[in-house]
Amino acid sequence: MVTAYPGAPGITRTDTAGHGTEGSQDKQIDIDVVAGLLEYLSQPDRIEEKCNRILAELISVTEADSASLRIRNESDGTLRKVAKVGRCGSNIRITPVDDLYVSDTESAAAESYSSVGSKVAQPVKVGGKNVGVVLLESKQDDHFTPSRVRFLGIIGDVVGLMLQHSKLSEHLQASLNELSVLDEVARIITSTLAIEEVYERFAVELQKLVLFNRVNINIVNQAQNNYTVKYAFGPSVPGFDVGDSGSLEHTVTGRVVLNGGTVIGKNLSVSSESATDQRFLEAGLKSCIMLPLVSKGKVIGTLGLRSRNSGCYGDREKEILERLAGQIAPAVENSALYEARRLAEIEERRRSGEMESLLNIANILGGPGSFVDKCKNALECLMTSPGVKTATLRVPVGDMEGMKLVAQAGGAYSSAQLVLPPDSLSALVFQRSQLLVIDDYQQHPLVNKAIQAHGMSSIIFMPVKSGSGRVLGLVNVASDELAYFTPERTRYFTALADGIGTLLENAELYHQMIGELEQRQKTEEALRESESRFRALAENTSDVMWELDASCSYTFCSPNIKAITGLDSSQVIGKSPFDFMPMAESARMRDVFRDLADKREAFYLIEHTVGHRDGRQFLLEGSGMPVFDKTGCFAGFRGVDRDVTERKAAEVSLQKASQLATVGELASGIAHELNNPLAAVMTFAHLLKSQDLPGGVGEDVEKIYTEAQRAARVVHNLLAFARRHEPEKMYVDVSGAVSRALSLKARDLNANNIEVRASYESGLPKTMADEHQLTQVFLNIVTNADQTMSENNRGGTLWISGRREGNNLRFSFRDDGPGISAEHIEKIFDPFFTTKEEGKGTGLGLSMCYRMVRAHGGKIWVESEEGQGTTFFVELPIEGPEGLEGIGVEKEAEEAGKIKGKRILVVDDETVFTDPLCRILSRDGHVVEVAKDGEEAWQAIGQKRYECILMDVRMPGVGGKELYRRIREKDEELSKRVIFATGDTLNPETQEFLENTGNVWLGKPFTVEELEVRIQECLAQTANTA
Incomplete structure (x- = not known):
């Protein structure tokens, strides 16, 4: 009951x-x-x-x-x-x-x-x-x-x-683990590791947060609607292992790319939607989660996890993985760019080789030599393609009594194979007058024993025809690779065979012309047909083929010239290629062609810019050779132009990424050398501030301290540019940051005759922000306005306004300078972009402003017209503080309860830093002792008891790492009261050491207030354990 x-x-x-x-x-x-x-x-x-x-x-x-x-x-x-x-x-x-x-x-x-x-x-x-x-x-x-x-x-x-x-x-604990993994992933993707190792280590870190039995990273090509597996770990799944590619249709990857969001499959055995899901089920994988990898608003790939258990993935896993996907996406994009560039270079080399072969055959056709020599030389051109092992030219004997070998390249045929019987495969192809491609020649019933003996695997038979369609001969090309003759290669070899066909036809016509004078007209007609076929070949290539006369005017160009000039080929004839180039480029290329004409030299891959009639510009690579008339006189040039605009854009993108990496290395190298002297300057200045100084000396010392702080923030911002981090937010008055920026530029503005008119809406609320970063943003904007308006000593006016827009604060900076052109305004926030003269700007200022404002959740943009001035807008969200009540009372109580009169050991080899530091700490009655290196400090620790130790990390001899290890082995409680002070915070080894110790550390230069807070925390810990 x-x-x-x-x-x-x-x-x-x-x-x-x-x-x-x-x-x-x-x-x-x-x-x-x-x-x-x-x-x-x-x-x-x-x-x-x-x-x-x-x-x-x-x-x-x-x-x-x-x-x-x-x-x-x-x-x-x-x-x-x-x-x-x-x-x-x-x-x-x-x-x-x-x-x-x-x-x-x-x-x-x-x-x-x-x-x-x-x-x-x-x-x-x-x-x-x-x-x-x-x-x-x-x-x-x-x-x-x-x-x-x-x-x-x-x-x-x-x-x-x-x-x-x-x-x-x-x-x-789960949150702490997640933060640790996110930090490690950030370190991995910014390292110099190969992308395969980045993927491996990323998967290792991923296992610490999310359970899975298989993980894969795919690259997607939305234009071609397919994917390629770049990394996979776990059970093998056909079609989804590393290197596999497939269509996005009816796949989870396709759904993610289409919707741009995360897809979760809790139990595929119940809700399977496609055949691809069945493959994973066969591998024992029942649940999945797949997320898009997004870069610059575009889905470039996917991150997928699968588990043998049902219902493994939910909102928590989705939230964690979305953060990790945002971190790994840049590494995936850089890998894709590198792969695209590598493939483009391979394709470029292949097409260059093909174009060179076409030009060589054209030269052979028009050059001296016997008919047989020309045939052999033409076949040698076919042999330049990688993978080709033999090439032969055969013509019929009599009334198709067999196929006679005229010329060959590669391989050697016995006298028995010089004439093939009428029932041979070559003879049958000739009679049918149809192209034949055999992917596995070894398995063909009519295989040529000579080809078999040479180990050839695939072959192409190409009938050579006259302009009237009559079959003149047969060109055979063989390779030791299976299925070598792809459709693209088939088109290429067929084009080359057509050139040999022209040679055969010309030879035949030549022999006819000797006997019959009336055949002259037919010969000329055949030559015109040959030229027509060559022109047809040129018109079907993606490159622009052209001919110039001695005055460098077009006499011929392929129709696809319209894509880069906007004009039909008929409209281009008679014009010069220099007419389509920018003025400076035109003058340069005229000199180049004048020199080539004087030397009668060929040229290869000369870059030049051509303008389209709609204003677009294309970067071309040109190759060509001189042409001579029948008398041997120079008659002009014949060549090709290739559009390399997109390829160069990809190279520039990679170069920018390399420049950003270089900035990071530079920042790491200079941080330690700058931060130590800045720390000394700030500490000495603080000492002077606390003294009763005569006249305006106190103000001068205050300026020294302020400017040292500003220099420290510059170094800090440079490091921030090289390494992303969250701003240190406080509850601040944004208009006060504007005023501080103006005060820093007041002398320059007055000297350049620039008037500042500032007006702020009354009652503007404060917000949570990093005051130093905002001051840097406004200082960069004011500096740009000062520099543009001071050009030519013209002066000007800078109008500054601040008002509330909904739940945001909006500040505008309008000048009456010369303005910014439309072509520059789109790049104004790009790293390293500047319109200033060399040495007057790095191109980092506005890029840093953009990153700092975005880090605050705000927006920055610019509006400008040439001749109408420029206006910069900065918009920041209004955020309220948390836990600020009672701060004043707490501060007073904290001052009243300050711990004094303790023994402190300072370990640093920089006396210019330790001297003022000791004087500052001694003001609170502390007994401060100094050791110049780790060995001296170790001896002192063995003789006396210290309540707190402040030490540098990098020192000659026994450094801070070794000293800390000794202290921890001897007295673990004392090791917890060690405070590290270092200017080498960007060094990966230093970062790892500081994270592993878990101790408090200060990055040089630091303020005296920061030091006193950390010292008091350390001494309070000592009092609590006593």
Whole structure:
């Protein structure tokens, strides 16, 4: 029977042997026991030990025979036993009753073994939600009195608090693990590792946060609607292993690319939508999550995880993986750019070779030599293609009595193969006058034994025809590669064979012309047809083929010249290629062609720019050779132009990425050398500020300190440009940052006769921002305005306004300078872009402004017209502070409770830094001692006790790393009171060391206030452990 006691909500009682009566011997709730349990829960024991301790205390107070804690399974509603004391039932089914879980009648076997007379169950809640139950059992009927039941209710609340604390601890640890992995991934993708190793190490870090049995990274080509697997780890899946490619249709990858969002498959065995899902199911992978890799707003690839378990991926995994996908996307994009460039270079070399062969055959046709020599030379041109092993030219004998070998290149044929019989494969192809390609010649029934002996695998038979369509001969080209003759290669070799056909036809016409004078007209007609075929070949290539006369005017150009000039080929004839070039380019190329004409030289891959009639410009690479008339006089040039605009754009993109990497290396190299002297300047200036100085010396010292801080921020911003990090936000007045920027530029503005008119909307709210970064942003904008308006000593006016726009602050900076051209305004925020003279600007200023504003969640843009001035806009979100109440009171209390008179050891080899530092710390009554290196410090530590140690990381001899290791081995508590001060914060080894120690560190240069805060924290730790 189930009974609910009044006054004890959520507590139920079950009597298995009758109603029973409430005994008079029931113990009252022991308050000391509850207090003891609460104190015990704060101990660092495992949660299982805490559960057993609570149940033991519960049995002791209630005199029950058994107690158990059972946690509810979310999937099926059953209770899982996590702790027990005494003998308990192993299975309990539960049903909801008034938002409570009350035990149903158990099986007879479960009841009989313990002779349970009565039992009571208390729901355990976390955050108002039932998560389990505490169950007490007694062999006595009516054992659980109201006082015992109320005590059980209190214990249920205690267990709920314990479980909630456990969940919070687990959540905190998971967050720390995630941050650690994100930091490591950021370090991996900015390293100089090969992309394959980047993928491997990324997968290792990924396993620390998300469970998976397989991970893959795909590159997608949306234009071709396909994907390529670049990395895969886990069970092999046909079609989805490294190097495999496939269509995006009916794949999870395709859905991700189409929708631009994450796709989660919780159980593919139930919700499989395609044949590709079946492949993964066959490999035992039941659930998946796939995310887009996005760069510059475009999906460039996908990151996919799969698991053998169902329902592995949800919102938590999606959130973690989306952050990781955002980090790995740049590395994937750089890999794709590198691969595209490599393939483009291979294709470029192939096409250059093909074009050279075409030009060589054209030269052979028009050059001196016998007919046989010309044929052999033409076949040698075919042999220049990689993979080609033999090439032959055969002509029919008599009335098709066989095929006679005229010329060959590569291989050697015996006298028996000089004439092939009429039933040979060559003869059959000749008779049918059709192109034939055999991918595996070794398996063909009519294989030529000579070809077989030379190990040839594939062959192409190309009938050579006259202009009238009559078959003159047969060109055979063989390769030792299977399926060598792709459609593209077939077109190329057919074009070359046409040139040989022209040679055969010309030879035939020549012999006819000797005997018959009337055949002259036919010969000329054949030559015109030959030229027509050559022109047709030129018109079907992607390159522009052309001919120039001696004055460098077009006499011929292929129709595709319209793509780069906007004019038909007929409109170009008679014009010079220099007419389509920018003025400076035209003058340069005229000189180049004049020199080539004088020397009668060929040229290769000369870059030049050509303008389209719609204003676009194309970068071309030109190759050509001189042409001579029948008398041997120079008649002009013949050649080709290739559009390399897109290829050069890709190279520029890679170059910019390389420049950014160089900035990072430069910043790392100079940071330590600049930060140490800046730290000394700031420390000495702070000492002088605290003294009573005469006249305007105090103001001068204040300026020295301010400018040193500014220099420190410049170094800091340079490091920020090389390494992304979050801004250090405070609750600030943004208009005050504008005023500080103006004060820093006041002298220059006055000297350049520039008037500043600033107006701000009254009551502008403060916001959370990095004040130093905002000052740097406004300083860069004001500096640009100053420089543009001061050109030619013209002066000007700078109007500055600030107002609230909805939930944003908008500041505008308008000048009446010369303005910015449309072509420059699109690149104004690009790194390294500048319109200034060399040496007057790095091109980093506005790029840094863009990054800093975006890091604050804001926007920056510019509006300008040439001759109408320029306006920069900066818009920042209004964000309220957290936990700022009582700061003034806390600061006063902190000053009153400052710890003084302690022994501090400073370890640094820079005396210019340690001298003022000792004087500052001594003002608080501290006993400060200095060691110039780690060895000297180690000796001092062995002789005296120090409450705090402030040390540099990089020092001659025994450095900070070795000294810290010794301290930790000797006195672990003292090692926790070591504060590191270093200017080498960008060095990866230094970063790793500081992270591994977990100690407090200060990056040079730091302010005295920052130092005093860290010293007080360290001394407070000493006081707490004393």
